[in-house]
Amino acid sequence: MSDTLPPCPRCASGYTYELDALLVCPECAHEWNAEQDETQESKSTVVKDAVGNVLQDGDTVSITKTMKVKGAQGTLKAGMKARNIRLMPENGDHDIAAKVDGFGQLELKSSIVKKV
Template sequence: MSTAPACPQCTLENTWQDGDQFVCGDCGHEWPVQAVAAYGQTVRDSNGNVLAAGDTVVVIKDLKVKGSSIVLKQGTVIRNIRLVEDDAEHIEGHSDKIKGLVLKTCFLRKA
């Protein structure tokens, strides 16, 4: 019996591990083992792409930063993200203006 999780795209269980990627035999989708192994769940951006630690993302909407008068403009690049443990809806990262941001994945897309 396979220990690979069901495919996050088509939800079928015909998956296997190929090196540092999981592969779905039905739809051909590939996603990193790191996203599932480290946190037990798949973290996705607003377009449904799987995010992994170290990825670069782009803000898709102007966002007001709580506790600051700074606004993250649409198109702001967040490099070298970190996944938040036990939370598939948030990531941590740094912008050029602000360090230590926690952002919702629904406002991000993978670069």
């Protein structure tokens, strides 16, 4: 039966089985729709900055507005730069992980950054 079913997209296990309209992996408990190709779905997610530029991993961005950060002593000021960003579209609103110069590692919203 597993000869005709695709392997799990998360762990590549070949022991997938059908459960109604879903495919299930017994090793990692991942469930997905047999009709959709998850790899295409994750690649189609586009993250844009505050002015509409498409962001990619490794880009440099600058902060567009000053704001307070919970648990931090200082404020995140407009114009501060974050280099070598990492996109995390599955992480909800805070879809960018970056190290901000003079501040440290943060997760940012794409709506408050501008590509440099």
